[in-house]
Amino acid sequence: MNIVVLVKQVPDSGAERSLRADDNTVDRGAASNVINEMDEYAIEEALKITEAHGGEVTVLTMGPAGASDSIRKALSMGPAKAVHIVDDALRGSCAVSTSKVIAAALGGLNADIILCGSESTDGRVQVLPHMLAERLGVAALTGARKLTVDGSTLTIERQTDEGYEVVTASTPAVVSVWDTINEPRYPSFKGIMAAKKKPVDTKSLADLGVDASEVGFAGATSTVLDHAQRPPRSAGQKVVDEGDGGVKLVEYLATEKFV
Amino acid sequence: MAEVLVVVEAAASGVKKVTLELLTLAREIGTPAAVVLGGPGAAEALTARLAEYGAEKIYAAESEEIDGYLVAPKATVVAELVKRVSPAAVLLASTQEGKEIAARLAIKLDNGVLTDAVGLDADGTATQVAFAGATIVKSKVTRGLPIVALRPNSLTPVPAPASPSVESLTVTATESDKLAKVVERVAEQKGARPELSEASVVVSGGRGVASADNFKLVEELADLLGGAVGASRAAVDSGFYPHQFQVGQTGKTVSPQLYIALGISGAIQHRAGMQTSKTIVAVNKDTEAPIFELADYGVVGDLNKVVPQAADEIRKRR
Numbered sequence A: 001m002n003i004v005v006l007v008k009q010v011p012d013s014g015a016e017r018s019l020r021a022d023d024n025t026v027d028r029g030a031a032s033n034v035i036n037e038m039d040e041y042a043i044e045e046a047l048k049i050t051e052a053h054g055g056e057v058t059v060l061t062m063g064p065a066g067a068s069d070s071i072r073k074a075l076s077m078g079p080a081k082a083v084h085i086v087d088d089a090l091r092g093s094c095a096v097s098t099s100k101v102i103a104a105a106l107g108g109l110n111a112d113i114i115l116c117g118s119e120s121t122d123g124r125v126q127v128l129p130h131m132l133a134e135r136l137g138v139a140a141l142t143g144a145r146k147l148t149v150d151g152s153t154l155t156i157e158r159q160t161d162e163g164y165e166v167v168t169a170s171t172p173a174v175v176s177v178w179d180t181i182n183e184p185r186y187p188s189f190k191g192i193m194a195a196k197k198k199p200v201d202t203k204s205l206a207d208l209g210v211d212a213s214e215v216g217f218a219g220a221t222s223t224v225l226d227h228a229q230r231p232p233r234s235a236g237q238k239v240v241d242e243g244d245g246g247v248k249l250v251e252y253l254a255t256e257k258f259v
Numbered sequence B: 001m002a003e004v005l006v007v008v009e010a011a012a013s014g015v016k017k018v019t020l021e022l023l024t025l026a027r028e029i030g031t032p033a034a035v036v037l038g039g040p041g042a043a044e045a046l047t048a049r050l051a052e053y054g055a056e057k058i059y060a061a062e063s064e065e066i067d068g069y070l071v072a073p074k075a076t077v078v079a080e081l082v083k084r085v086s087p088a089a090v091l092l093a094s095t096q097e098g099k100e101i102a103a104r105l106a107i108k109l110d111n112g113v114l115t116d117a118v119g120l121d122a123d124g125t126a127t128q129v130a131f132a133g134a135t136i137v138k139s140k141v142t143r144g145l146p147i148v149a150l151r152p153n154s155l156t157p158v159p160a161p162a163s164p165s166v167e168s169l170t171v172t173a174t175e176s177d178k179l180a181k182v183v184e185r186v187a188e189q190k191g192a193r194p195e196l197s198e199a200s201v202v203v204s205g206g207r208g209v210a211s212a213d214n215f216k217l218v219e220e221l222a223d224l225l226g227g228a229v230g231a232s233r234a235a236v237d238s239g240f241y242p243h244q245f246q247v248g249q250t251g252k253t254v255s256p257q258l259y260i261a262l263g264i265s266g267a268i269q270h271r272a273g274m275q276t277s278k279t280i281v282a283v284n285k286d287t288e289a290p291i292f293e294l295a296d297y298g299v300v301g302d303l304n305k306v307v308p309q310a311a312d313e314i315r316k317r318r
């Protein structure tokens, strides 16, 4: 199995995040940047599949030069190599053009399975997997909490509000995963050392045959007009339970007309 | 006025509330037209409700293929319809499936798409929330028509009775629409409780609830308030409650009238899923717990004492 895992670098969701005042893009300078958490689960799943069925795992990232930290971190978990799409013209890309660039890079990688997170913790748009499947004409198995591989047949349990759906497709396919699918491994010391020597193929837009006018601010299909910080919530009343905390709670709910 | 296509979401209980919100919003922009995508007979059960909330037209795309394959056939139907009727906008629910249909639609039409909107003006300017609700963004689709996915609980649905005509659409799924086959749909019990992302009251439990068994306290309070049950990630990871009920950064985003957090510390990733709730109430034994920084009302105490007492008090007041 030839597996490509999509890995996005995002600002740490545990810290304050913001958009830049000048161009409304994510302020990556202010934030500490990490691998999108959901993508670690995709890496783990890819490694488990190749460990059981053979094959190779490639990491694919589109992001600024600084995303190379996250690529090394991803490689330290075990993938063999990486492709890093980096080009200044990509700044400001919307999801539609991001999918165009990633689809172009996938074109040369011959993947049986394209694994990715269900959503990123910054954009959270949850659209990339189906956009890629649509562009590439391959199956999309999305929202997986379980994946089984049987020859060229993939079967997932797709998490839904009501329960789950069992969905199946043949390779090649895009599979997106939730964080319930597995427990990602920690990189070993050996893994960290090995990652330093693993090949990272850097690709520009020109290498991929994508015109700069189709991506970034120039090619964006939507635009951010403005943004503002929501005023932080302020703390209200706080009472200490002295044997009547439950009653007091209900009194409050009653004044707010919830009971 | 041009039509505004509203992609309908339904559950076993009927039309989802978010669809009624979309119909309410659509009236501000043009003539609401509901698009039902389902198996044979799907539209009939939904027609009365869609009419009550102002659908002037109902497009019914009903076929085994729509139910039998994941998402893709639905996007094909909507794309064909867009090309035919040139609507003013396409509105969808910002749910997993709504966003996935929007995603494919955007590629098919080479069009922009906005997700997680909480509002949309008649001129196409959307309001989105980003970064755990901390940032409010005004944005606009600049290529094609507005394809906008609206977060559940963004507005109050208002009835506006209409008498829609129903037009059935022929579904012609392409080969590439039929690559992901749905073999089985399995319902996991959540009782008669409302859907988490749509509920107007959510009662959530965290690690402080201490066991799966003890989540009955959370469920009891939720049921007394007619609410849904949620859980923090720590509670889910500890096996106290199933993952589909997780609230937060990597779970559901909820925006109810009332959110009650029981034994939840209020980590930033949990807040990500609930801090746009109208009223927040917390019970936590640690007076320093960060959840109190955003709670409108907080009780510092042991949830094992406070919650049963509150439940009794609600029963008494009936």
Ligand SMILES: Cc1cc2nc3c(=O)[nH]c(=O)nc-3n(C[C@H](O)[C@H](O)[C@H](O)COP(=O)(O)OP(=O)(O)OC[C@H]3O[C@@H](n4cnc5c(N)ncnc54)[C@H](O)[C@@H]3O)c2cc1C
Pocket: A006, A007, A008, A009, A026, A036, A038, A039, A060, A061, A062, A063, A093, A094, A095, A096, A098, A115, A116, A117, A118, A119, A120, A122, A123, A124, A125, A126, A127, A128, A129, A222, B112, B113, B114, B115, B130, B131
């Ligand atoms: C707050 C915010 C809101 C946004 N809203 C919109 C919007 O409404 N419409 C719009 O068109 N764009 C939007 N964007 C831009 C969009 O997030 C980016 O274009 C992004 O690269 C793709 O979206 P995502 O990461 O959210 O994708 P998702 O679909 O949420 O990501 C799913 C998976 O795709 C993979 N992936 C995503 N990006 C990359 C990458 N660069 N490299 C490798 N793998 C990747 C990862 O595996 C990820 O887990 C928004 C961005 C931000 C920060």
Ligand SMILES: Cc1cc2nc3c(=O)[nH]c(=O)nc-3n(C[C@H](O)[C@H](O)[C@H](O)COP(=O)(O)OP(=O)(O)OC[C@H]3O[C@@H](n4cnc5c(N)ncnc54)[C@H](O)[C@@H]3O)c2cc1C
Pocket: A013, A014, A037, A121, B205, B206, B207, B208, B209, B231, B232, B233, B234, B235, B246, B247, B248, B249, B250, B251, B252, B262, B263, B264, B265, B266, B267, B268, B269, B270, B273, B283, B284, B285, B286, B289, B301, B302, B303, B304
């Ligand atoms: C990338 C990422 C994504 C994440 N996504 C999510 C997410 O989607 N949702 C989420 O919730 N978390 C998420 N987290 C985890 C988050 O950081 C916290 O670890 C988690 O929210 C903690 O859950 P908790 O509040 O239940 O547990 P704790 O932080 O352990 O808090 C338990 C609380 O219960 C109180 N307590 C204990 N016993 C009692 C009692 N008897 N009576 C009253 N109070 C009591 C304690 O004082 C404490 O405040 C994410 C983390 C990361 C890194």
